[in-house]
Amino acid sequence: MGFGQFLSSPEVKLRIVTYRDAFQDAAKVESLFGEEYERLSATILLDAKDITKLSIKENDTLILKNKSGSIVVKAVESGYEQPHPGTAYMVNSPWSNVLVPEEAGGTGVPAFKDFEVVASNSKGAKVTGIKDIV
Amino acid sequence: MDNDYYVCTGCALLCDDIGVEIEGGKLTKVHTACRKGVAFIKGCRHPLDSTVKGERTDVDLAVKEAASILKNAENPLIFGHANSSSGAQKIAIGIARRTNGYIDDTSSFCHGPTVEAIIESKLKTCTLDDVRHKADVLIFWGSDPANSHPRHMSRYSYFPRGKERQRGWEEDRTAITIDVRKSDTAEICGKNGLYQIPVKGDTEFMEALTSALSGKVPKTSYDFDKKRLLELAGILKKAKFGVIFAGLGMIYSLEDFEPLYRFMDKLNSVSSFHLIPMAGHYNMRGFNENLFKETGYINRVKFNGAEVLHGPEYSVVEALRKKEVDAALVIGADPLSSLPRSIVRYLEEIPLITIDPCQTLTSTKADVTIPCALVGVESGGAAIRMDGVEVELKPMVETDRLSDEDVMKRIMEEL
Known part of the structure; x- marks a missing residue:
């Protein structure tokens, strides 16, 4: 156990927007329980400034949590030309759905594409597996 | 190469120019389809088995058990349908009517x-x-x-x-x-x-x-x-x-x-x-059109004798969130993948039936699982494209598995 285990990790509030990915969709069809589907799903795309704020390096893992649940995912810089600090992107998947709030205001439509989480360094924890989700 | 062209049921575009190569009754190559389409047509690595309470059984017994669950339920939910043939969808509507159930599809939280x-x-x-x-x-x-x-x-x-x-x-x-x-x-x-x-x-x-x-x-x-x-x-x-x-x-x-x-x-x-x-699943639009013809509503319906109830309170999300259903039959969808975890957790508390060609997150929690043929690959039928055009589907290869329509027909007969 390193000294870093005893230091508190900075927490950053992020607005999550979800999207679709053809390769992740294909991986799901081939094997929902496969490594490729997990690799392409359990990832968050961040603005460079948020990576700095979180005191992490690219490909480190992050804990994302809110009232609905918590997951560990891999952090990747989005590479988008337009800066987007405070907003992060996740592909739509069972991982993002752990964090989608249950409350739908009586409409029957949860906020799949727009919800908030608190992110922090997972300090080397493994990415949440599909079997841990169910 | 087989000289016929087939329809890809990988998404709601229903591309009808797909070429395939078949050797010894097995599909070996897929031409023209996109990355997703090829994966869909080639099929999943984890096909669904016929099971009751986690034990492998024959389809007849699984169908009987599914019918028994639906008969004993006061408010069953019949959900999914976006990846089902129109024939299976029409029978699903009949089952919901027969059991005074809720019926809804993925369009309820989509298009x-x-x-x-x-x-x-x-x-x-x-x-x-x-x-x-x-x-x-x-x-x-x-x-x-x-x-x-x-x-x-x-x-x-x-x-x-x-x-x-x-x-x-x-x-x-x-x-x-x-x-x-x-x-x-x-x-x-x-x-x-x-x-x-x-x-x-x-x-x-x-x-x-x-x-x-x-x-x-x-x-x-x-x-x-x-x-x-x-x-x-x-x-x-x-x-x-x-x-x-x-x-x-x-x-x-x-x-x-x-x-x-x-x-x-x-x-x-x-x-x-x-x-x-931009509907995603290949026959979501078909379900909307089929239910509309039957009830005047495209989704979120509850049958109550001759009465047809409709509204957000009858949506899959609200019905599960408020725990108002007491059994569920899921066909052509995987709510444990596609809905918020906090909402679908309730499906684990009630008798659950899954009908699908492949293992899904939902099937891992189901009391009864019934495999069906992959529509457009192993069985035919019809579907409605995202723009409302009806498309005929024909099988590319033969299979021993029942079509989704036949599975639903068998459950209806048991009811």
Whole structure:
């Protein structure tokens, strides 16, 4: 156990927007329980400034949590030309759905594409597996 | 190679130009389909077994057990249907009626409101064939077909030459993306093709465009460049045959459809514009049309004797959240994958039946699992494309597994 285990990790509030990915969709069809589907799903795309704020390096893992649940995912810089600090992107998947709030205001439509989480360094924890989700 | 062409049921484009190679009754190669389509047609690595309470059994026993669960339930939920043949969907509606159950599909938390508006003629629409032959201005609003429907732009909307679009995409078509990020589709739309708006900024952008089309100065609280908005309004006005491909990015952002109706009305007073919902699953639209014919509603129905109840309280999300159903049959969907975990956890507390060609997250929690053939690959039938066109499906290979329609028929007989 390193000294870093005893230091508190900075927490950053992020607005999550979800999207679709053809390769992740294909991986799901081939094997929902496969490594490729997990690799392409359990990832968050961040603005460079948020990576700095979180005191992490690219490909480190992050804990994302809110009232609905918590997951560990891999952090990747989005590479988008337009800066987007405070907003992060996740592909739509069972991982993002752990964090989608249950409350739908009586409409029957949860906020799949727009919800908030608190992110922090997972300090080397493994990415949440599909079997841990169910 | 087999000389016939087949239909890909990998998404709601239902591409009907798929070639396959078959050796010894097994599918060895798939031609023409996209990455997703090839994966879908080749099938999953984890086919579903016939089981009752986790023990393998024959299909007859699983069907009997499924029927028994439905008979004993007071308020069963019959959910899914977006990846089911129209024949299976029609029987599912019959089962819901017979059992006084709830029936809903994935459109309930997806494109339901858009399809409903189109069926009720509140939005002008057209077919994908019209798009290929006539469309000159394409707007991908909150949609990203490069990922969701990989052959959309090459087969129908942007790149093909059509009867009235003979000069190619560079000269004959203008493609625009309105989105919160630079998607892969936005990259294809070119340097000035992306109108990037903030999250939940769609309604204001729509209203600003409506103002610009009316000759007023367009304003947004997020100070979107007025010059660019006026330029966009100019492009829309000059369109001979415009199409908006509405994605969930747009639909989820709208509190209600009034701004969209006002925008479409204004657009159609100055040019000619159509809207097509970018439905994902291959037969979601089919379920909406089939249920509408039976009940006058496209989704979110509860049968109560001769009475048909409808509303958000009968949606899958609210029914599970409020724990108002006491058993569930899931076919052609995987709610444990596609719905918030906190909502679907309740499915583990009630008797659950899953019918699918493949193991799913939902099937891992089911009391009864019944395998069915993969529609469009191992069994035929019919489905309705995202634009409302009915497409016949024929099997590519033979299988011992029952079709989804036959499984539903067997359950209905047991009831």
